[in-house]
Amino acid sequence: MENPYVPYPVRIDRIITETEDRNLKTFRFVFLNPEDEAKFAYTPGQFAELSVAGKGEIPIGIASSPTEKGFVSFTVNKVGLVTTYLHNMKEGDVMGIRGPLGNWYPWDEMEGKNVVIVGGGFAFTTLRSSIVYMLEPENRPRFKDITVVYGARTPGMLLYKDELAAWEQRDDIHMHITVDGTDDPDWKYNVGFVPAIAEQKITSADNAIAIVCGPPIMIRFTQPVLEKLGFPPERIILSLEMRMKCGIGMCGRCNIGDKYVCKDGPVFSLAQLKQMPPEY
Amino acid sequence: MTDKVYGKEKWIQGLEGLKNDYKIYVPVKDGDFHAFMPMSEGKAPDFDYDNTRMSPKAVMYPESERLFEYSLDDADPEANILKESPKDFSPRAIVGIRPCDAHGFQIVNRNFDNPEYRDPWWVRRFGSTTLVGLGCNRPCSTCFCTAVGGGPFHEEWLDALMVDLGDRYLVKGLTDKGEGFLAKMTGGTPADEGAYKEAEALAEEASQKIVSSPPTDRLKDQKTTDLFNAPFWEEVAFGCLNCGTCTYLCPTCWCFDIQDEVFGKQGDRIRNWDSCMFPLFTLHGSGHNPRDQKFQRVRQRFMHKLKYYVDKYENGVQCSGCGRCVRYCPVNIDIRDICERMNNFESA
Ligand SMILES: Cc1cc2nc3c(=O)[nH]c(=O)nc-3n(C[C@H](O)[C@H](O)[C@H](O)COP(=O)(O)OP(=O)(O)OC[C@H]3O[C@@H](n4cnc5c(N)ncnc54)[C@H](O)[C@@H]3O)c2cc1C
Numbered sequence: 001m002e003n004p005y006v007p008y009p010v011r012i013d014r015i016i017t018e019t020e021d022r023n024l025k026t027f028r029f030v031f032l033n034p035e036d037e038a039k040f041a042y043t044p045g046q047f048a049e050l051s052v053a054g055k056g057e058i059p060i061g062i063a064s065s066p067t068e069k070g071f072v073s074f075t076v077n078k079v080g081l082v083t084t085y086l087h088n089m090k091e092g093d094v095m096g097i098r099g100p101l102g103n104w105y106p107w108d109e110m111e112g113k114n115v116v117i118v119g120g121g122f123a124f125t126t127l128r129s130s131i132v133y134m135l136e137p138e139n140r141p142r143f144k145d146i147t148v149v150y151g152a153r154t155p156g157m158l159l160y161k162d163e164l165a166a167w168e169q170r171d172d173i174h175m176h177i178t179v180d181g182t183d184d185p186d187w188k189y190n191v192g193f194v195p196a197i198a199e200q201k202i203t204s205a206d207n208a209i210a211i212v213c214g215p216p217i218m219i220r221f222t223q224p225v226l227e228k229l230g231f232p233p234e235r236i237i238l239s240l241e242m243r244m245k246c247g248i249g250m251c252g253r254c255n256i257g258d259k260y261v262c263k264d265g266p267v268f269s270l271a272q273l274k275q276m277p278p279e280y
Numbered sequence: 281m282t283d284k285v286y287g288k289e290k291w292i293q294g295l296e297g298l299k300n301d302y303k304i305y306v307p308v309k310d311g312d313f314h315a316f317m318p319m320s321e322g323k324a325p326d327f328d329y330d331n332t333r334m335s336p337k338a339v340m341y342p343e344s345e346r347l348f349e350y351s352l353d354d355a356d357p358e359a360n361i362l363k364e365s366p367k368d369f370s371p372r373a374i375v376g377i378r379p380c381d382a383h384g385f386q387i388v389n390r391n392f393d394n395p396e397y398r399d400p401w402w403v404r405r406f407g408s409t410t411l412v413g414l415g416c417n418r419p420c421s422t423c424f425c426t427a428v429g430g431g432p433f434h435e436e437w438l439d440a441l442m443v444d445l446g447d448r449y450l451v452k453g454l455t456d457k458g459e460g461f462l463a464k465m466t467g468g469t470p471a472d473e474g475a476y477k478e479a480e481a482l483a484e485e486a487s488q489k490i491v492s493s494p495p496t497d498r499l500k501d502q503k504t505t506d507l508f509n510a511p512f513w514e515e516v517a518f519g520c521l522n523c524g525t526c527t528y529l530c531p532t533c534w535c536f537d538i539q540d541e542v543f544g545k546q547g548d549r550i551r552n553w554d555s556c557m558f559p560l561f562t563l564h565g566s567g568h569n570p571r572d573q574k575f576q577r578v579r580q581r582f583m584h585k586l587k588y589y590v591d592k593y594e595n596g597v598q599c600s601g602c603g604r605c606v607r608y609c610p611v612n613i614d615i616r617d618i619c620e621r622m623n624n625f626e627s628a
Pocket residue numbers: 047057058059060061062075076077078079080081082083084122125240241242243244266560563564565566567
């Protein structure tokens with residue numbers, strides 16, 4: 001019998017400090033047993049439990065794309081016990097990852113549509129996975145226009161800065177990067193909160209599906225913007241967070257009504273959420 | 281058919297003879313209460329009991345259990361790699377379990393053994409355990425098994441059923457597992473017509489003694505958000521101490537926590553029972569807590585048992601009617617009342 005609690009052993013291959021406050025680091029892992037990589041076949045939007053022996057496990061969204069081979073990566077914010085310990089680990093250290101877990105963005109439904117991505121803060125991780133996935137030459141024709149609004153507090157708090165700059169140069173993706181505020185005279189992009197920039201830059205809900213990930217306050221103010229543009233709740237997609245342990249719908253702690261965020265989510269449409277108790 | 285009648289002494293002797301084939305758990309008097317304990321530990325079974333204070337859940341699913349172990353010694357080439365802890369899955373039997381508690385196992389099994397994931401520890405223990413029930417001749421005032429699909433002599437979730445006929449037991453084999461268990465037993469005489477008649481009368485008498493019968497018929501049709509927003513939750517939760525007694529004693533509560541513990545250069549990953557009654561259960565790393573307030577946690581317990589589970593599995597409520605939470609709640613919160621309020625709720 002397959003044991004769903006067993007993590008695949010991995011080695012930390014690379015650690016990248018993403019933000020100026022050094023609170024966000026990207027960890028790139030390589031599987032100790034190469035055959036495990038195929039077993040860890042994932043789809044953008046899914047997450048995994050990062051397992052540190054002696055400390056515990058934490059659910060983290062998968063930031064790499066399945067089109068990137070040879071490694072899996074995650075971007076981790078330092079908040080508590082396990083995340084702090086992880087931030088102090090070194091390249092070469094051995095730990096585990098368990099998954100992939102949960103559902104994913106509705107790729108079948110997104111096919112043939114305009115894709116609007118709205119992200120804020122460090123919740124951009126699975127959105128990065130999704131963008132890299134869609135921009136892969138063999139996938140790009142499956143989607144129409146791709147529009148991205150991504151914001152952070154300051155320029156130094158943006159994730160994946162080099163990639164953002166590269167995407168800005170491309171003409172097959174419309175990037176709208178913004179910061180809440182900055183005194184940097186060289187800042188080339190937008191200044192303003194994500195919902196306000198979304199209101200300016202997103203022009204139509206026609207044949208479009210919106211994926212929204214960010215802190216609760218950003219989600220709260222982005223939702224009416226999208227609804228005003230004419231996005232029906234079925235085409236507004238959100239990814240939720242809950243405290244988790246098992247990640248497989250057994251330990252009972254991540255429920256919203258009769259759904260487990262770990263197994264039935266973390267991705268839900270606004271239409272689904274409207275049927276569920278507002279307890280998240 | 282291997283149905284037999286055993287003198288009470290003979291039955292216990294027979295069980296002792298099975299020690300090499302099964303690890304046998306029996307009700308034992310332990311201080312003021314009864315508890316399930318392995319017979320091998322020299323305790324005499326006491327089948328003349330109402331029910332154990334703790335449900336037998338821990339036999340299948342221990343309060344605290346080591347899942348993995350690992351070395352943290354950098355000199356060890358396998359350091360930081362988790363290894364499954366060795367476990368004993370040899371045959372066991374719970375003898376004298378009440379039908380409601382067997383129902384409890386069936387309910388918990390739906391959580392741990394589903395089409396997407398199977399919990400390997402639960403599945404193996406559940407598979408290797410034989411449940412030899414004991415009909416309830418004198419149900420308590422807090423019992424309501426008949427309201428949730430069971431009954432004091434309900435056979436559905438058992439492998440065998442004992443009926444206490446005063447000076448002897450009628451023992452019926454109900455499944456292959458149960459027949460296998462009884463086939464290994466020594467002693468006993470084939471069950472006679474008279475024994476069945478007596479058992480039937482006892483069963484009839486026992487169900488008459490169950491007086492409370494909270495209605496559950498409308499739970500499925502109620503709208504989740506209506507019940508969630510019902511005005512009575514603050515009042516229901518008012519006296520609750522969030523002590524967790526109800527969830528701890530309950531045979532149908534399955535929530536758990538996973539923790540790592542380190543002893544020198546050796547570590548274990550352990551699973552412990554947890555409870556939705558505790559605020560830490562849902563506290564996010566960010567400090568946000570979707571069930572920050574007591575009434576939200578109390579609401580979660582009842583909504584899970586009487587609405588979310590009902591909708592998810594379409595197989596009744598997540599409660600076997602054992603009455604433990606009613607009996608041991610220090611402030612007398614009674615699931616029967618809450619069930620009735622939820623069932624009969626009319627949204628404005
Ligand atoms: C689907 C999903 C995807 C996610 N993706 C990401 C991501 O991509 N990047 C990211 O950075 N985060 C992500 N998160 C959030 C991340 O999982 C949490 O930030 C992380 O679990 C925090 O773990 P920690 O051990 O550092 O914090 P904890 O140590 O759990 O800290 C939380 C608080 O809980 C309390 N606490 C915890 N354990 C105990 C204890 N034993 N006793 C007493 N108090 C205790 C403490 O008060 C502590 O401050 C995601 C979450 C989910 C559900």
